[in-house]
Amino acid sequence: MAHPTGSRSVRRWTTVALGVAVVLVLSACAAGPNPGLDTAPAGLSQPAGFWLGLWQGMILPVTFVVSLFTDAVSVYEVRNSGNWYDVGYVLGISFVFGGPLGASRARR
Numbered sequence: 197m198a199h200p201t202g203s204r205s206v207r208r209w210t211t212v213a214l215g216v217a218v219v220l221v222l223s224a225c226a227a228g229p230n231p232g233l234d235t236a237p238a239g240l241s242q243p244a245g246f247w248l249g250l251w252q253g254m255i256l257p258v259t260f261v262v263s264l265f266t267d268a269v270s271v272y273e274v275r276n277s278g279n280w281y282d283v284g285y286v287l288g289i290s291f292v293f294g295g296p297l298g299a300s301r302a303r304r
Contacts, residue, residue, distance in 0.1 A: 235275045244273040249281035253288020 236243050244252070252259070256271060263269045273281065 237273055237275045242277075244276040244281050246277075246280040246284040248273065249276065249284025250288040251284075253285040253290075254292050256289055257292065 252271075252273060259269060259271050263271055272285070276282075
């Protein structure tokens with residue numbers, strides 16, 4: 197069954213508009229700059245690095261619950277040394293929640 201030319205045009209523009217909308221929504225989720233990068237948190241002489249990120253990743257479940265009730269606690273240290281803090285943080289989270297090794301144990 198042949199489609200009228202107008203129907204294809206409307207469908208094409210609808211697809212393009214939907215694609216643009218999806219790109220705009222996803223771009224709104226992009227991370228922005230961290231103004232606190234390389235500045236030390238209160239009480240520390242250096243910005244949070246790998247080891248503090250590892251520790252904060254491991255205590256994430258407790259920190260999250262506490263952060264629901266107080267503004268003085270947050271789950272992520274924004275004044276960090278950058279990528280090494282992030283690596284430690286993600287490793288700490290994976291230690292607590294099992295990571296890739298926990299997934300292989302669950303399959304057995």
